[in-house]
Amino acid sequence: MSAEVETLPGPLPGGDRLKEIGAAAARVLIPVLLALIMGGIILLILGKDPLAYYGYVAKRGLLTWGGLQETFTRMAPLLLIASGLIVAFRAGIWNLGGDGQFLLGAVITSAVAPLLVGSLPDLIVLPFCMLLSIATGALWSVVPAILKARYGINEIITSMMMSFLGTSFANVLIKLFFWDPATTVPQTRTLPVDDRLPRLFGSTVHAGVLIALAVIILVHLMMTRTAFGLKLQVVGANPAAAVHAGLNVAWLTVATFAISAGLIGLAGSVEILGVFGTVRADWNPAYGLLVVPLVFLARFNGYGTIGFVFFFSALMIGGDSAARRVGVPQHFVLVLVALLLIFLAVVEYLDHLRRKKVR
Amino acid sequence: MNQSTAVVAVRNVTKRFPGVVANADVSLDFNPGEVHVLLGENGAGKSTLIGMLAGMQQPDEGEILIGGQAVKIASPRHSLELGIGTVFQHVLLVPSLTVIENLMLGGSWWQRLARGAALKRFRELSGLLGVEIDPDAQVGRLSLGEQQQVEIMRALWRGEKVLILDEPTSMLTPQGVRDLGAVMKRLRDKGVALILITHKLVEAYAFGDRISVLRLGRVVGEIAPDRLKAMTEKQVTDTVIQMMFGTVEAHARDAEILTGRGRAAHRDRAVDRSGAARLQVRDVGTEAERGACPLRSVSFDLWPGEVLGIAGVDGNGQKHLAEVLAGQRHASGGKIEIGGIDVTADGVPERRKHGVRYVTDERLGEGTVGAFSVATNLVLKEIGVAPFWKRGISDWNLIHDHARTQIKRNDIRTPSEKIPVGRLSGGNIQKVLLARELNAEASVAVFNKPTYGLDLQNTRLAHDRILASAESGMAIVVISTDLDELLELSDRIAVMYQGHLAGIVENGPDVERKVGMLMTGAQKDAA
């Protein structure tokens, strides 16, 4: 499993297209199935009925209209974070500082939007806040980006440090600068519901989901069909070859980090503009690491990611309800994600062994 | 074959890898007090054979006899315990540890570091080899020749029964090669069985007591000691070529490459140096990262149609020279001009526009992206450039068309242009690189070790491409550690020593002696 993915249009040679698709589907479905089975065994050991749990999750996350709307709504921030991760991972950069970038993006939007909506039309305020959050996220990635680009300092560590720093800093901002005087709990002013992102077709799903879908598709096209995307992929797959080909690796690294963190900042903004309208101190949904497995599962393919994000959103929404009803804490979802990641790696390893034998 | 004297013998050994038979029914004896040369080109199965003796791999069929007993050599450790020491082609020492620490490596973890005993053994072996090295020197700071001596010591550390040397001269100066020859003689006279792997006939004749010739995984002939002693170098050459190719004449060019004796025929062109130089390099220097050798004030001129060979032991700044010419390394001082235009500050894309091309020696390391398709790799240095990209949007159809044309024109053996380049053989990857670099607009080309690791056929192809490019008027720099190759290709030969251009000599009679002196750091007046 690595960042070495190059997506070429058209079928691969030397084989049946159907066979390729089948193999790809197997590579994806087998880990999912194994993770669900293993998770079920853990539930059994803990004395819970896995079928009842999964059944309830499916019902609440997918099969009721209310649940399905929640699932769609939850997809917005996850898709945007996933877009950010796809850009970074394809360029071989481990931006694991998503939580900090997300929260700062959210805080900036929630601080600025309520102040502006009175005096400016929403059509200007909302995009302006999104841009501001993009800039904030990008800004928060500058130090790890430069350390990586200039000195080759491992960005995993630095982006994580910045993330811890960012989560605390978000709280500081709320408590010292943006505390809504009308509340006793530290939180920002609330954006009135009417000024938030519009709902779609009379549902509770907001327009941010469409933005997120558009972004992830654009990111996918950028990575597969433009010179810029190919350059990023060269840097990711073989930095020495990038230098050899005369690419400005340092600049591309900084650009990658900025785009990646900017999109994750946008995720924070959209979540506020679409759902919450305010940020409370100590709020941290910790989506950053959770989206990583989904992106891997889709092998950094934007379209595939949409599918997995949908699946995972349903799992989260269903899992939240199941925590109350079936008595399995939502932490179980973390275990499932980890199992998914591990089985994905193992299946890919076995696949690699098999191919090696065939060759 | 005399069963009783062999310390190690292989009997009917066969080893297969997916798609290839690396060794087929190989039987050989290795006797004490004898230098047994395994001669063959790249891919003949020499490395696989020693890999099995060193315990890295196990034979699929056949057996290995130690002192007449069939033994399964299960691991490198087992091999060492059996008294078989191996010096591999690539340095296998830990650069951050000292000499004595490297030699102590491999002790059981519950034991205390037995420094005293180790030093005693170290002195013993120093005496045996006739070398002097500081046991507390950090290995990374030693010369490659000294590092090799440390490797030989380590190979002999647990008993001096059998010593395997895999292409040991490839990184040595002529002086270093002579020293190594002396060490081998001493060891042989002490009764060690030496196995020398090489693809150079000259070395086989100079150092060997017995020569076995391998081709395509099989032993195709053997010259026993009595016979070898009675033969002249010419007779040995003819006999070996006969063994490898069936006839002396049929593969004249292959034989030339093998013996390194073919150059005279090809360098009869005179270079016209009356016009302006195509490439002018003046006092160019670079900054080194830790452990690398920078360039120090290098100057030379190169005319159209001329081939300048750069000789020297690896690690004397050749890599920096290639990179600074290609524009992928920043020059810390000096000036580079192409056709009178100052390009010192230009990066790779700008230099390419001026016709500069660079065929790197790290074909998979930096030359290509192994996981990407052949098609993408063929345009790797033109990402974003028309016609393959219009306003930054990729035209994949055109890129693939282009690839198919190139594949056909350059005889690149691949099932399709969409196959990851990393799955091709070394020779075909080199063809991809040559196709990418040597197009019509090229005017200055730098080749770094252009035939490193290639088999005879691909070596010949690469040489032909280089000579044809020169013929067409390109100015060419060829960097190589293989002097024979430079003698065949170059009009002039320059020697790099510790980042300096120690001197430039015309290719001609007596050039080997001059180059040899320059390589050891003798000053310019030698030439």
Add this chain to the structure above:
Amino acid sequence: MEGLLTQPFLTALLFGAVTAGVPLLLAGLGEQISEKAGVLNIGIEGMMLFGAYTGFVAAFYTGSFTLGFLAGGVGGAVVASIVMLLCIRFGLNQIVIGIAVTIGFEGLTALLHYFQFSRTYPRLDAAPVIALPGLSQIPVLGPGLFSHNAVVYLAVILVGVFTWMFRSTYVGLNLESAGNKPAALDAAGVSVIKTRALAVLSTGFLAGLGGAYMANVGAGLFVPMMTGGAGFIGIVLAMLARGKPLWVLLGAALFGASLSMTTALQVAGVNVPTDVVQMLPFAMVMLVLVIFARHSVLPPALGLPYVRGDRG
């Protein structure tokens, strides 16, 4: 404000610094072993957390702190064995598996805790303390630095032991080679896989012990996600220490001090959001990285699986 320089305050500050610093020290020392051997152990957070959980449960049911610490170490090593199998044996991506291990054990420990204790957080008794004779009588310093649980002294002793081990034992040579030139170690007849496996298991044990100390001594209870990034700080410490255990000790002391400051300032009633103080150690790391960027050298083979026959 004048309460800041009183004796009890300073004592509490020092005592807190040690308590907060020891888990970081253990994690950092553990990660150092892995990094030396060429393994980037991102899963260390998960190892600490599982160690904290198993350590707490063992101590809670047996009433024995010794057993608790042992169980913590073993718990960490169990998690490490997953990394060992998947990354060292199979050569799978160390970062991906590391993330999986961290996420997974965040979830699993929370889950197990919930099924064990529902929403209650039972406390342990105060952990036994060894007051060093003589030293512990010194005012301020004595109760602050020299009256601690045995694990604290063990951790400090380990710094010396590791320094000696890295420099003058075969283990040290092997670890160094496994990270710098694994092929050389292999050629010398020592298994790279086993060397790295041993390193990862040791990391797991130390991280687990650190987690158990956090739960049993530091907090006296187990709370889900209680390690809060301590493992990641351990990774940073190991990275900056460049193979020198003493530097891990110094780094852990600095981090411990700034974490301790957080609590101490609250106790003293200083009106600064705790978040500001919480930022300090991370800000400090970033600052150190920016200043010393050029000097943090990692083993060349770090993060790469070893395959015999590959060059390097």
